[in-house]
Amino acid sequence: MSLPILLIMVVAGVSMVGFAVHLSGGSRDAALASADAAKARFAEDFPDDRVEQVFMAAKGEGAILRLSDGAVGIVHNFGDRFVTRRLAAGSAIDVRDDGPQGFALLLHEHAWPQVRFRFDDEGAMRQALAAFGAASGKLERAG
Amino acid sequence: MDTYSFPPVTQLAIPFFIGAILLELWLVRTRKAAGEFETRDTLTSLAMGVGNVAAGLILGFISLAVLMWVWQYRLVDLGASWWVLAGAFLIDDLRYYWYHRIAHRVRWVWAEHVNHHSSQHYNLSTALRQSWTGHLTGMVILQTPLVLLGVHPAVIAFVFAFNLLWQFWIHTETIGRMWPWLEAVFNTPSHHRVHHATNPRYLDANYAGTLIIWDRMFGTFVEELEEDRPRYGIVKNIATFNPVKVAFHEWIAMFGDAFATPGLTIRQRLGYLFMPPGWSHDGSRKGSKELKADYVRRNPTEAGKPGLPAAEMVAGQ
Numbered sequence: 001m002s003l004p005i006l007l008i009m010v011v012a013g014v015s016m017v018g019f020a021v022h023l024s025g026g027s028r029d030a031a032l033a034s035a036d037a038a039k040a041r042f043a044e045d046f047p048d049d050r051v052e053q054v055f056m057a058a059k060g061e062g063a064i065l066r067l068s069d070g071a072v073g074i075v076h077n078f079g080d081r082f083v084t085r086r087l088a089a090g091s092a093i094d095v096r097d098d099g100p101q102g103f104a105l106l107l108h109e110h111a112w113p114q115v116r117f118r119f120d121d122e123g124a125m126r127q128a129l130a131a132f133g134a135a136s137g138k139l140e141r142a143g
Numbered sequence: 144m145d146t147y148s149f150p151p152v153t154q155l156a157i158p159f160f161i162g163a164i165l166l167e168l169w170l171v172r173t174r175k176a177a178g179e180f181e182t183r184d185t186l187t188s189l190a191m192g193v194g195n196v197a198a199g200l201i202l203g204f205i206s207l208a209v210l211m212w213v214w215q216y217r218l219v220d221l222g223a224s225w226w227v228l229a230g231a232f233l234i235d236d237l238r239y240y241w242y243h244r245i246a247h248r249v250r251w252v253w254a255e256h257v258n259h260h261s262s263q264h265y266n267l268s269t270a271l272r273q274s275w276t277g278h279l280t281g282m283v284i285l286q287t288p289l290v291l292l293g294v295h296p297a298v299i300a301f302v303f304a305f306n307l308l309w310q311f312w313i314h315t316e317t318i319g320r321m322w323p324w325l326e327a328v329f330n331t332p333s334h335h336r337v338h339h340a341t342n343p344r345y346l347d348a349n350y351a352g353t354l355i356i357w358d359r360m361f362g363t364f365v366e367e368l369e370e371d372r373p374r375y376g377i378v379k380n381i382a383t384f385n386p387v388k389v390a391f392h393e394w395i396a397m398f399g400d401a402f403a404t405p406g407l408t409i410r411q412r413l414g415y416l417f418m419p420p421g422w423s424h425d426g427s428r429k430g431s432k433e434l435k436a437d438y439v440r441r442n443p444t445e446a447g448k449p450g451l452p453a454a455e456m457v458a459g460q
Contacts, residue, residue, distance in 0.1 A: 001154045010196075013161035014189045017268070018182060020165055024172045026182040044374065047441060076382070079181045081263040083382040111381035111392035 030077040031060035038063035042073045045084045049073065055128035057117045058101070064117065064128050074105065076115050083112065101125050147223060147297035152304035154196075160311065164267045167317055171266075176317035178266050183384040185268045190386040191258060192271030202278040206286075210296035213287045221293035223301075231294045232302040232353075238285050239306060239352035244363065245282070247347055252280050253420045254393040261389055263376040265339050270314035275390040309353045310335075320367075330355045333367045340373030343438035344450035346431035365450035378421065378434065 062076035070089030094106035102118035421430025
């Protein structure tokens with residue numbers, strides 16, 4: 001098969017499928033309906049952890065979970081799914097300012113370098129950040 | 144290669160791939176069948192498929208050079224009669240089973256294979272989420288016995304294309320259980336859903352390409368259970384739709400662990416390269432063995448069931 005024909009087939013095929021999935025509602029982001037939903041999603045990946053407190057991000061795009069052993073759990077949407085991480089107690093956590101109602105955690109992962117959290121208001125953001133900082137003990141906030 | 148010329152099966156199948164994905168999407172969206180699609184996830188999978196073809200064009204010469212070198216030392220030239228094609232398909236399917244098992248148990252090979260599992264979705268587009276770095280792991284060595292027996296590398300490539308075609312259509316939730324005789328012999332959507340799942344009982348199971356008999360023979364077969372629906376993805380899911388990051392994230396993590404962690408012995412550094420995914424020098428991470436044991440501790444009545452360790456084995460850990 002000649003390369004031009006192969007290229008045309010591939011480009012046309014990928015475009016067709018992409019448009020079809022998008023136009024049929026495939027681009028909606030997932031949202032956490034409640035703190036219980038955040039706990040349930042975190043428990044799928046970390047069933048042995050006990051969650052003490054949940055800080056919900058705006059529009060249910062994610063949540064920060066304070067765990068019983070002092071560690072921190074995070075749940076964040078990723079397309080129509082969620083991704084979770086567990087940040088061990090005492091580990092250094094880099095936080096970057098991200099506007100008056102949000103912050104970004106630097107995860108130092110190639111495939112997930114940072115995760116942004118936005119909250120309904122600055123108070124909610126500070127609550128989450130404070131609890132987060134207290135849990136880590138080594139919160140490092142860069143401007 | 145002059146005397147062996149076969150049609151480019153996977154390239155000819157591209158219209159079929161596209162048509163089948165659109166059909167599956169229609170079935171899902173009209174609620175005639177189970178399944179889910181996400182735009183960026185689908186596009187990432189398709190981009191990985193395109194990248195796999197491109198990588199084959201660029202890096203395929205490595206595997207070809209090795210196999211053609213080995214071809215000089217063949218016992219006989221078996222040709223390309225129908226029985227040679229059938230026999231080569233069967234033996235190569237067994238080769239695929241072992242390649243695939245190694246790919247899940249040795250991080251060096253997992254680094255290239257993980258991208259195929261990196262979607263949290265399971266639909267026909269996931270089948271095309273293929274590796275870009277498969278020619279770099281050295282697993283071509285598993286094909287050399289067949290070449291030494293007298294099967295030309297072009298014949299192996301031709302029959303393997305049909306293996307890939309079989310593996311395409313089983314990446315779907317739209318098909319439930321099939322006829323018992325088919326489920327007994329062949330890899331089916333149900334069996335392969337298990338393979339893509341992160342539920343502890345399903346980890347490291349159902350490595351088959353076309354024939355599920357290899358898993359049944361070598362003790363890695365696990366049946367899909369209605370009460371434990373598969374959750375797709377990897378144990379530590381990634382959060383990127385960038386195909387380049389999908390292709391290389393585990394290589395970067397692996398080399399980071401092996402060479403950027405201070406104070407490790409050479410043995411520990413090699414462990415990060417060749418031990419199973421999840422292995423760590425200080426035991427701070429969990430691999431499939433530990434995750435299965437944890438599950439049995441939480442659910443003792445499940446001990447000893449397919450895919451899970453016996454209670455006494457868990458107690459000993």
